[in-house]
Amino acid sequence: MKKELFFKRILAIILCALLVFAVFLPAYAAPETPDEEILTVGVPKNRCPIFYSDPETDEPVGIGVDLMRGVAMDAGYLPHFEFIEEETLKDALDNDEYDVLLPFGSAIESTSGQKSIVTENLIQTPFTLVTEGSHEMPPLNELKVGMLHSLSGAADTVHSLYPGIEIKMYETMPECVKALRAGEVDALLHNSYVWSYVLQKPSYADLAVQPSAMFSMDFRAGTTDTEKGREIIERLNGGIAGLSDTHRQAVILDHTSRRLYKYDIFDYLYQYGAMIVLIVLLFVALIVIAMQRFSDFRKEQEEKMQQMLDHDPLTGVLSMSGFRKRVEELIRENPDTLYLLSFVNIKNFKYINDSLGMDEGDALLKFWASKTKETLSDKEAMCRIVADRFAILRRSGGDELLQRDDENVVNSVRNYFIDRGKENRVQICGGVYVLTPEDYKNVDVDHMLDLARVAEKRVRETKSDGYEFYNPEQWEKGKRIANVVNHLHTAISAGDIKVWYQPQVDYQTGKITGAEALCRWNHANLSWIQPSEFIPTLEESGLIYDLDCFVWERVCEDLRRWKEQGVERSVSVNVSRNDIRKDRDIPKQFYDLIQKYHLNASQLRIEITETAFANNPEFLIQTTEKLREYGFQVEMDDFGSGYSSLHMLKEVPMDRIKLDLRFLTDAGDPEKGRIIIGYMIRMIHSLGMSIITEGVETKEQADFLLGEGSAEMQGYYFYRPMPVEDFEKLEDFING
Ligand code: C2E
Ligand code: CA
Ligand code: CA
Numbered sequence: 001m002k003k004e005l006f007f008k009r010i011l012a013i014i015l016c017a018l019l020v021f022a023v024f025l026p027a028y029a030a031p032e033t034p035d036e037e038i039l040t041v042g043v044p045k046n047r048c049p050i051f052y053s054d055p056e057t058d059e060p061v062g063i064g065v066d067l068m069r070g071v072a073m074d075a076g077y078l079p080h081f082e083f084i085e086e087e088t089l090k091d092a093l094d095n096d097e098y099d100v101l102l103p104f105g106s107a108i109e110s111t112s113g114q115k116s117i118v119t120e121n122l123i124q125t126p127f128t129l130v131t132e133g134s135h136e137m138p139p140l141n142e143l144k145v146g147m148l149h150s151l152s153g154a155a156d157t158v159h160s161l162y163p164g165i166e167i168k169m170y171e172t173m174p175e176c177v178k179a180l181r182a183g184e185v186d187a188l189l190h191n192s193y194v195w196s197y198v199l200q201k202p203s204y205a206d207l208a209v210q211p212s213a214m215f216s217m218d219f220r221a222g223t224t225d226t227e228k229g230r231e232i233i234e235r236l237n238g239g240i241a242g243l244s245d246t247h248r249q250a251v252i253l254d255h256t257s258r259r260l261y262k263y264d265i266f267d268y269l270y271q272y273g274a275m276i277v278l279i280v281l282l283f284v285a286l287i288v289i290a291m292q293r294f295s296d297f298r299k300e301q302e303e304k305m306q307q308m309l310d311h312d313p314l315t316g317v318l319s320m321s322g323f324r325k326r327v328e329e330l331i332r333e334n335p336d337t338l339y340l341l342s343f344v345n346i347k348n349f350k351y352i353n354d355s356l357g358m359d360e361g362d363a364l365l366k367f368w369a370s371k372t373k374e375t376l377s378d379k380e381a382m383c384r385i386v387a388d389r390f391a392i393l394r395r396s397g398g399d400e401l402l403q404r405d406d407e408n409v410v411n412s413v414r415n416y417f418i419d420r421g422k423e424n425r426v427q428i429c430g431g432v433y434v435l436t437p438e439d440y441k442n443v444d445v446d447h448m449l450d451l452a453r454v455a456e457k458r459v460r461e462t463k464s465d466g467y468e469f470y471n472p473e474q475w476e477k478g479k480r481i482a483n484v485v486n487h488l489h490t491a492i493s494a495g496d497i498k499v500w501y502q503p504q505v506d507y508q509t510g511k512i513t514g515a516e517a518l519c520r521w522n523h524a525n526l527s528w529i530q531p532s533e534f535i536p537t538l539e540e541s542g543l544i545y546d547l548d549c550f551v552w553e554r555v556c557e558d559l560r561r562w563k564e565q566g567v568e569r570s571v572s573v574n575v576s577r578n579d580i581r582k583d584r585d586i587p588k589q590f591y592d593l594i595q596k597y598h599l600n601a602s603q604l605r606i607e608i609t610e611t612a613f614a615n616n617p618e619f620l621i622q623t624t625e626k627l628r629e630y631g632f633q634v635e636m637d638d639f640g641s642g643y644s645s646l647h648m649l650k651e652v653p654m655d656r657i658k659l660d661l662r663f664l665t666d667a668g669d670p671e672k673g674r675i676i677i678g679y680m681i682r683m684i685h686s687l688g689m690s691i692i693t694e695g696v697e698t699k700e701q702a703d704f705l706l707g708e709g710s711a712e713m714q715g716y717y718f719y720r721p722m723p724v725e726d727f728e729k730l731e732d733f734i735n736g
Contacts, residue, residue: 039077039232041068041221042084042098044150048197049255050103050125053083055262063193064102066251067122067243068221074239088152093224100232104222105157117233118222120240123248125219126192127154130199132180134208137187141165146176146185154217158189161215173198177207191217193256200261203270312384314362315369320391323383324445327393331435331443334379336540338396338478339435341445342467343452347427347460349388356417356424361388364426368413375409391449396434396475398482414465430467431455434474481534488543492550496522499554501571502721503730504692507702508711512730514570514605516694516714517555518721519547535576544576545584552593555604558724560597572605572635577612580623587626601631607658609637613648624653635692640664640680649687657684661695661715678708685709 043051043060051062060081072079084101086092092101093110103125104118129145131137141164147155149169158165168185170176176188187210190198199207221236223229269276310322318326331339346352346364353361365388372382372392382392394401410428417424433452455470469475491497501515521529538544555571562569580586594601606627613620613636624634633655636648640663649657659680665673684691693705696715705713719730 036078037076039072039079040097040099041072041079041081042092042095042101043068043081044089044102045083047150047191047194049193050191051083063123063251063255064219066254067219067248068102070247071119071122071221071236071239071243074242075235077235088150089222090152093222096224098223099228100221100223100236102219102221103153104220105154105217106220107222107225108153108156110224115225116222117225117229118220119233119236121218121220122240122243123219123252124216126216127158127189128192128195129187129189129210130180130195130207131187131210132206132208134210137210143187144168144185146170146179146188148173148176148190151190154189157217158215177204180207193252196256197261202263202267312369315366315384317369317373317390318381318383320383320385323381323385323391323393326381327445328443330379330381330393331440334540335440336536337379338481338537340394340396340475341433341435341448341452342392342394342430343385343433343449343456344390344392344428344430344467345456345460346388347429347465348424352417352424352426356422360417364413364416367416368409371409371412375405385449391452396478396482398479398486427465429456429459429463429465431457431459431470432467432475433470434478436471436474477533480529481537485534485537485541485543488538488546491521492547497547497550498522498723499551499558500721500723501727502714503719503727504572504712504714505718506711507706507713513712514572515727516572516607516721517551517574519551520721520723539576539578542578545579548574548576548579552590556593556597556599559599559603562728563599568600568603570603570605570633572607574607574609574637577609577615580608580612580616580620582619586623587630587632590627590632591630602633605633605635605656607635607637609641610639610648611642613652614642617651621652628653628655638663649684649689654689656690656692659691659693659710661693661697661701674704677705681705681708681710 043062043064045060046052047062049062050064051060053059054061060083065081068081069079082098084092084095084098086095088111089101089104090108090111092098093108093114093116094112104116107116107118109115129137129143137143140162143162144166145158146168147158147170149171152169155167155169158167167189168179170179176185179185180188188207195209198204199209221233223232263271310319310325311317312319327341330337349361352364365384368390369382369384372390376382376392377395380392380394382390384390394405412419413428414426416426431452432455433448435448439448451470455468459466459468488497498520499517500520502518503512504514504516505511506513519531521531521534535544538547552573555573559569559571575586590604590606591601593599594604608620608624627634634653635656635658636652636654637658638660639657640660642648659677661677664677664680681691690712691710692712692714693710694714696702696705696713696717698717701715702713702717705711
């Protein structure tokens with residue numbers, strides 16, 4: 001079956017091949033009749049409308065072709081036109097594949113020196129000059145004219161007519177125009193019919209035709225001067241004789257009126273350039289807008305997603321992930337706020353759900369969440385961890401606030417169902433963790449929550465409800481601090497806040513050179529509280545200024561008393577960054593103080609911590625400058641604690657830098673630390689400032705500093721801070 005089909009196909013192919021052969025064979029075999037002798041005519045390319053290629057067939061067409069066709073056929077030829085590949089007619093003459101060539105003005109010699117003969121004139125073609133813009137032309141004999149290389153025959157004719165003319169040849173029309181515009185030539189010369197076509201190009205709108213036709217050129221056919229050549233010319237001349245003017249006009253009209261210049265992409269660009277650019281810009285803008293929209297949309301979606309992830313859908317409060325982020329943020333932003341973290345849980349929630357239904361359980365959770373939220377400030381946060389478990393970050397407000405919370409929130413949750421006529425009392429168990437200074441340095445929400453949970457578990461296992469602290473000592477401490485803040489003024493007036501002095505020494509001479517005033521709070525029940533415990537809280541509440549004013553005044557009183565005893569001392573006082581505000585004139589305040597106590601400005605040294613400058617450099621620099629104008633010495637405290645210490649040295653006008661050994665040596669390679677300190681000392685000295693080093697605890701440290709050229713020191717190695725009575729008793733104090 002398959003074999004049969006195969007043979008049928010082969011047979012069909014053979015039959016087709018025979019048919020094609022039968023059709024085309026006669027064309028090859030038929031002998032040429034003598035009256036249809038083929039005449040190969042070579043013509044130049046790209047000279048629309050005289051010679052150009054037909055857009056459909058690519059065959060040569062044009063005025064020249066049509067005229068020649070008539071002439072050749074009249075002479076009994078079958079003309080066949082071909083574009084010449086050679087650069088010039090002179091070259092083409094040497095190619096004997098062409099029987100005859102077009103166009104000749106007159107007989108010329110071929111490149112290899114063969115003579116040529118030409119026909120009679122087919123048509124008189126006008127040659128015209130074109131210039132950039134229309135203007136007066138210099139005399140023809142002095143012109144520099146540009147022409148196409150392929151017109152070299154015509155160029156010879158021009159030369160013979162105008163010997164003074166200078167002709168420059170170019171390969172293409174755009175090159176000609178470029179040369180004209182660049183001023184290389186005064187005008188371009190070409191066949192008028194060609195100009196009528198070329199000048200339609202939009203970017204040539206600035207070119208102007210010089211009105212007087214410069215000359216007319218003959219348009220003849222030519223070939224080499226051979227016997228065959230002469231015969232062809234003779235026969236063609238017969239045809240030319242029969243060419244009528246009407247026919248000539250008709251051919252010209254046909255090719256000049258109907259052949260409109262064909263726009264190429266650059267013409268469109270030239271003509272519609274601005275519009276195209278505008279459209280492209282519009283398009284790009286649309287794409288950019290669309291992309292922006294898309295990215296906004298995505299961002300919005302992401303934010304919505306995040307929002308969803310960060311919130312609990314039931315109660316609307318934060319979810320655990322949102323809480324974690326918020327707590328980290330709050331602690332970072334409020335390092336001076338004392339916080340508590342509670343974990344709270346309903347002991348009998350399962351029973352409530354089972355007996356009253358899930359909806360009632362949900363309603364209770366929502367009530368609880370909204371009730372708690374009402375009491376939270378924007379520096380506090382809460383979340384539902386899961387089910388009936390909540391976590392709350394709250395500022396420590398002492399026992400009072402805890403009690404208030406218990407009454408307002410916890411009680412109403414406890415009685416939620418009772419208030420609605422049902423028997424069930426809600427049992428709430430809570431564990432509270434009080435944040436320690438460590439927690440502020442390294443925030444670990446989950447860890448803190450775990451500790452609160454430990455306390456909650458104790459409650460759940462031992463009581464029916466209520467709360468417990470995980471770290472009650474920390475709570476007591478916090479309360480103490482809160483107490484100071486709440487009772488600062490009473491503490492000051494009761495004399496519980498004291499100024500202590502820590503002497504500063506010159507290690508080389510062993511003499512006391514000054515002292516730093518440091519405050520101490522002596523609580524009747526709780527004994528001494530360190531400034532580091534309550535100063536941050538005072539700074540946060542704005543009360544630090546009251547404390548500092550008290551300390552400054554007390555220092556001035558002491559200085560005055562010592563002066564009266566004949567000892568003129570200098571004391572450094574601390575100025576909190578919160579003291580320096582635009583609505584306070586601290587420099588004037590210090591000035592008033594020394595006036596009041598009849599002191600010299602040099603007796604007060606003002607310590608401002610380095611990190612203060614990072615926050616509000618301009619105003620602090622102004623304040624520093626003013627203090628120095630009054631004659632006070634200004635010291636940069638805690639140098640090396642900030643991130644931009646070196647930058648500060650350049651910006652801030654200081655008298656003395658207080659290096660803190662603890663900042664510079666507490667971590668890393670001690671050898672490197674020593675190298676850094678050595679360089680710092682030298683640098684600070686080179687900048688014209690003096691240095692005191694604090695936190696000096698050992699003899700080695702003191703020896704090292706002295707070796708590096710810095711003798712002024714303060715630290716436990718010499719003296720600890722001491723009450724004023726002790727300070728006054730120091731031998732050095734009396735002798736100093
Ligand atoms: P500060 O200004 O850097 O004061 C030096 C602190 O280092 C003092 O702590 C001092 O007792 C301690 N210290 C001195 N030598 C050594 C040593 O060799 N080793 C160690 N480990 N510590 C040493 P104090 O008195 O607890 O004060 C802590 C901070 O509280 C002060 O740091 C200062 O910033 C602030 N402060 C203290 N009194 C006042 C005050 O009256 N007003 C203001 N605004 N701040 C104060
Ligand atoms: Ca200080
Ligand atoms: Ca310090």
